[in-house]
Amino acid sequence: MQNDSGRRKFLKSFLSVGAAIPFLSSPPPYMAKNPIRKKGKQSLILTSRGKGGNWGEKVLTNGWQAYEKTGDMMDGVIGGANVVELDPTDMSVGYGGLPNEDGVVQLDSSVMHGPTYNAGAVGALEHIKTASKIARLVMERSDHVMLVGEGALDFALAHGFKKENLLTEEARVRWLQWKENLSDSDDWFPRKDGDYKREIRQTGTINVLGIDENGDIFGVTTTSGLSYKIPGRVGDSPIIGAGLYVDNDVGACGATGRGEAVMKICGSFLVVENMRRGMSPKEAIENACKRIVDHNHGKVNFNDQFTALNKDGECYRGQIRGYGKGAGPEYSIATKDGVETLRGGSFLK
DSSP states (O other): OOOHHHHHHHHHHHHTTTOOOSOSSSOOGGGGGSOOOOTTTOOEEEESOOSGGGHHHHHHHHHHHHHHHHSOHHHHHHHHHHHHHTOTTOSSSSTTOOOOTTSOOOEEEEEEETTTTEEEEEEEEOSOSOHHHHHHHHHHHSSOSEEEHHHHHHHHHHTTOOOOOOOOHHHHHHHHHHHHTSOSSSSOOOOTTOOOSOOOOOOOEEEEEEEOTTSOEEEEEEEOOSTTOOTTOOOSTTSBTTTEEEETTTEEEEEEEOHHHHHHTTHHHHHHHHHHTTOOHHHHHHHHHHHHHHHTTTOOOSEEEEEEEETTOOEEEEEEEOSSOOSOOEEEEEETTEEEEEEOEESOO
């Protein structure tokens, strides 16, 4: 936990760039709603998605059903992630995700299995909707941790997956709009009516973390990555310790947002190590956000989020908000009693 001197420096660095700090001291009232797991008794699943699009409930309902069906929390967290990976209306994960600058959808994902400390990941995977399932196969059916590009695709095909087109019409139109408006001196002409649905360069990812009745911890992160990225760009999501980290003795963390900033601080690993040193998930995330701000000399023009749980089942989601408006990020938790959506905190806005 930060000492008083460190906290004053943190406040000074934020105030110097005109930032507002919504919380840095006592936990907000809604923290009391976080289910505190009694060791060996209550399982839970946590996701970085909230009420928007009803994603939190859809992800956790499917994840909980998968967990109850097999009793394996790995099935639970991946079953939750699959909901978003397979839904073409979400343009940041899996099928329907926005493509790279060549119009090709490339997916990244990682999984971690707490009881064995094993991990698997794929990067720049094409033609397969459920990248999280391939990451799990890498973990369970190979002696490797990460496969990328054609090698990841060949591995998926060898295990019975079929090549599919991941580029939806909506994503193609968004990509074409971006392509046609790169500059006023290239060879692409925009539509005469200028009628595009939205102008946005999108990021987006989903983390699903779980802890079972034995106290074992599991996690998955999956994404289509930064929209219109340079082909072959791999963000933090498939990097163990950056986009995802699980330590069965401590807890787990997943990251979303600007992956390059998260990679530079080994963000999810840092959050878990902070919890190992006695910080709560909130304090651990606050510390990681401070690290990113410090590394960027107080100038943050991007958003990053961390979602974490500790061994006791205490959960939290916090973010650096370098642009945009609004309250802290939502996150959702499922237990045997149902699904609850909570709101975390923003460290810059």
